[in-house]
Amino acid sequence: MGRKVLVLNQDYSALGICSVPKAFLLVYLNKAELVAKSQGFVLRTVDDEYPSPTVIRLHRYIHLPYKGVMLNRQNIFKRDGNRCQYCGKHEDLTLDHVLPKSRGGKTNWDNLITACKRCNSQKGDLTPEEAGMKLYQKPFKPSFLVFLRDFSGSVEETWMPFLAKREKMY
Incomplete structure (x- = not known):
């Protein structure tokens, strides 16, 4: 049931x-x-x-x-289809700040995405453009x-x- x-x-x-x-x-x-x-x-x-x-x-x-959607890890994963927004993998997922926190990036719907650990560490402290990585979709608040x-x-x-x-x- x-x-x-x-x-x-x-x-x-x-x-x-x-x-x-x-x-x-x-x-x-x-x-x-x-x-x-x-x-x-x-x-x-x-x-x-x-x-x-x-x-x-x-x-x-x-x-x-x-009546809004709570910002949490599970809801970010759901929004992104439980896949890395850089490579599309479904394993070893974590959250990534598109604009890194160290460079003023906020923890909000428009800056958080799902990323696999490999892509997240490859991107590091760079923006996706600087790292030469393309996002599947732009983050948004549903x-x-x-x-x-x-x-x-x-x-x-x-x-x-x-x-x-x-x-x-x-």
């Missing part, structure tokens, strides 16, 4: 992702409603069958003052919806109407 469920706020905006058992419990306890169910999967008890949720909507609105849609693993077809909406600008 490694599948995930999209959790929507009361206004149908995407809030996050949870496990199928957690989503089922929210629906069963009447804290959420089933918006979309999985085709071909059901949850069975001794006496009954229940649809397996893919999208649920909370009955109560949850106010989130800031929006919350883009991160859910593109970097959270497999995305159910039933999620797309809710993740295709533009985020509200505050």
